[in-house]
Amino acid sequence: MLFLLLAGISCQAMAQSCPTPVLTSPKDGDVNVPVDASLSWNGVTGVPGYKLSIGLTPFGGEILPNQFVGTSLNYTPPLGLPADKDIYVTITLFFFQQGLPEIVCSTETFHTATVTVPPPCTILSSPTNGSLNVNVASNISWNYAPTATGYDLRAGTTPGGNDLIGDTDVGNVLTYNPLADFPPNTQIFVTITPRNGLGSASNCQVQSFTTGDVVALPGCTALTSPADGDPNVPLSPLLEWDPVPGATEYWVTIGLSPYTAEIANQIHFTANSTRVIEFEPNRTFFVRIVPHNDAGAAVGCQQTTFSTQLGCGPFFDPGTGELVTLNPEINLPDTLSFCENEGPLTVTSPDDVDGYRWYQLDDTGNETFLGTGVSVDITETGTYRYEAYNTVPQTGGTVECTSTKLFEVVASELATITSLLVSGQDGILRIEARVKGNGDYEYALDSEVGPYQDSPVFDGIPAGSHTVYVRDRNGCGIVSKSIQQEVVLDGFPRFFTPNGDGVNDYWQYTPPVTLAEIPLNSIEIYDRYGRLLASISPNSPGWDGTFLGKPLPSDDYWFRALLDEQADLQGHFSLKR
DSSP, X not given: OGGGGGTTOXXXXXXXXXXXXXXXXXXXXXXXXXXXXXXXXXXXXXXXXXXXXXXXXXXXXXXXXXXXXXXXXXXXXXXXXOTTOEEEEXXXXXXXXXXXXXXXXXXXXXXXXXXXXXXXXXXXXXXXXXXXXXXXXXOEEEOOOTTOOEEEEEEXXXXXXXXXXXXXXXXXXXXXXXXXXXXXXXXXXXXXXXXXXXXXXXXXXXXXXXXXXXXXXXXXXXXXXSOTTBOSOOSSOEEEEOOOTTOOEEEEEEESSTTOOSSEEEEEEXXXXXXXXXXXXXXXXXXXXXXXXTTEEOSSOOOEEEEEOOSSOOEEETTTTEEEEOSOOOOOXXXXXXXXXXXXXXXXXXXXXXXXXXXXXXXXXXXXXXXXXXXXXXXXXXXXXXXXXXXXXXTTEEEEEEEEEEEEEEEEOOOEEEEEEEEEETTXXXXXEEEESSSOEEEEESOTTOOOBSOSEEEEEESEEEEEEEEETTXXXXXXXXXXXXXXXXXXXXXXXXXXXXXXXXXXXXXXXXSOOOOEEEEEEEOTTOOEEEEEOTTSOOBOSEETTEEOOSEEEEEEEEETTXXXXXXXXXXXX
């Protein structure tokens, strides 16, 4: 098994489980669902295929009995759904390798709508209406008519005639094999009438095709290599099948489900083999080969399947019940930075892998290759892409399993503290650091080792000497600024009364007698709207409560005192008249 080839390789794993919910359309519990609805479900990463059961009872298969549908995430019942019924849908996670257990998901249900009218008419699908040179041994097929529960068929050599196939109730099917071959070189007229419990379609047109000469159809063939059901097929296999006597061409269809043709849609080959380049790993492929000759196509040829399990996964590990992927886990940070004017930034991968690749991206997404070493020197800011890969030996060759990550490189620098803004009352301060610089900064008070915080504001600080530290998160260093003297706001009056009585007529800072005088440069006074009213010197009598010579009303006013060491003191006071 594949897991034996992976011993010693570092892998990632993720838990394996059914999706929740399973159905996406119709959803579990839906009602009035059209009878011609398609079913869709959520996929599970790494699961190579799904089985589908559709029934009229929980886990039942009356409509579709646990059929493998490949990697497709949708299915349209070819005969529609019965009307006014509870429909039970069960999805099974299928692992193609022998011995791996299937995972059956919970059954979900919905209720179909009631049918109130007869069905519409339908058209021939094979041979198509107007076809020429049709093989005399051909079957007749037609498209599903929504709400139909059965079909009536007649065929003859005249429009509306029934001399070849009498009026026949063929049941709820979409194809009919006549008891005898059609006459050669004859126009055949076919009438198909869909019906349900409310009646038959009306005025359905007569359709026709014309047969050719009597020529024997070729027989069927199927893949011999890879054999039907083979797992672990190389990604570029040689497809081979048995030659068929009398066949002149082989039409090859390859899909990811029994009903699709994503890889090849009836590609014509004259030989009985072809090389296919680079199948997708960890997928199941459905192959149908139909021989052709002048008489037409072989009838009833069966599909075969094989599974490519080479690649990087994810693979299901039955021992752990997990999906394992061989792509390495990347641990490089999302953002890296270097300090301005300090030379290139050396980025070293933290991942233990087999190889590395580094790329620089420009503004349009174009890449420039930088190197393959475990480290790379970067001199510019911008977006970069990093690849880490492991090389994994597997059956059929070596596979490179790659993981990739985009990361940003930004420039940073040491902060500059422009000022410290101090405010407060009653001996409790609020200190805010004002900084500038091209960096990502954090802040600490009175300790260079922290703790650091994101905010530059410190509240509830006792009066006294303090030092603020600003650290660049990208490692460009730490700067500090101190308030050297004991800072208090008690020397700023809380109110004054400029009424001319000689008492408290001016507002001015007066330091407490127990403290040294604070070295103030000036004091600015503002109203509640931020308008500058006055700028006074610490040596002046103070502010008299006027603006442009006019007395201001009783109200609250604010001050900002500028200190020598670029610290600011802020607070407020009241003017009373």
